[in-house]
Amino acid sequence: MNNRNIAIASTLLSAAAIGAYAVLRNSNNHPELPVEESVDLDRYLGEWYEIAHLPFKYEKGCFGVKAIYAKRDDGDIDVLNICHKDSLTGELDIAKGKACVVDTKTNAKLKVTFAWPFSGDYWILKVGKKYDFALVGTPDRDNLWILSRTPEMDENRLEKLRTHAQNLGFDTSKLIYTTQVEA
Template structure:
C-alpha cells in the first residue's frame, strides 16, 4: 500500500483476473488492513489503514496510515494518488506515492453488494492485501479470501496478520 508497490515485477504467472467492475464511489472511504504479504514499506507497521477520496473522474487520493513499532507507536502517513487503468472498469489502479514510480493495485475480489471486504494484489504476486471496512473480519470471510488468493497464485503461507488492536 505504500511506495514499495513500485518495485513489483512480472513473474511467470497466468494473467491475474480482477473483478468485473468497481463502483469507485462505493470503494471510497476507510479500509483496514487485515493481512498482507510482507513488504519493506510496511515493516514494523501496526493499525494499518487506507483512506480513499476522489480527486477527479480517473484519480483517487490515497492516504495510508500505520502506527510504527507498536499499537501505541507514532502515526506514520503516506499520501499518494491512484490512477484508474483505462478499460479496467475501475478494477485496476496504478498507485503513485512519489514521482515517477507507480505500482499496480488490482482489485481481485470484492464484496460486490456492500463493499465490506476486498482482496487487492499485484500481477507479479509480490504484493497482497486483505482489506475490510472494520478492524476485525469474520474468520469465514478471511478464510475464503485466503483460498481465493492461493488459487490465484499468491504464496499465502507468508501472509502477515495486521494487529488492529488500536486506539483511535
C-alpha cells in the same frame, strides 16, 4: 569464423539472453491475474482497515494500518495510508499518494504513485457485494492485501479470501496479519 564474426555472434547471444531474462522476470511465469469484473469506485472510496498483507518493506513494524481513498476533482483518487509505528509514543507513518484507473472497462486496475515518477499496480481482485471487504494484489503476485471496512474480519470470510488468493498464485503462507488499534 573470424574474430569479428565471433564478436558479433557473442553480442547477439548476450542480447538474446538478456531479452529472454527480462521476459521471464516480467512474466514471473504467472498467467494473467483476473480482477473484479466491475468496481464502483464511488462505493470503494472511504476508509479500509488492513486485515493481512504479504511482506512489504514499507509496512515493516506497522500495526493499525488503514487506507483512506477520496475522489479528487480531476477524477483520480487521493490515497492516504496510515500505519502506527510505536504503541508507546503513538508515532504514525503517513504516506500520501494518488491513484489513477488504468482499466476503465472494470475500474479494477489502478496505478498508485507515492513518489513520482514511481508507481505500482493496485489491482482489485475481489470486492464484497456491499463493498465491506476487498482483496487487492499485484500481477507479479509479490503484493497482496486483505482489506475490511471494520478492524476485524469473520474467520470464514478471511479463509475464503486466503483460498481465492492462493488459487490465483499468491503465497498465502507468508501472510502477515495486521494488529489493529483500539478506536
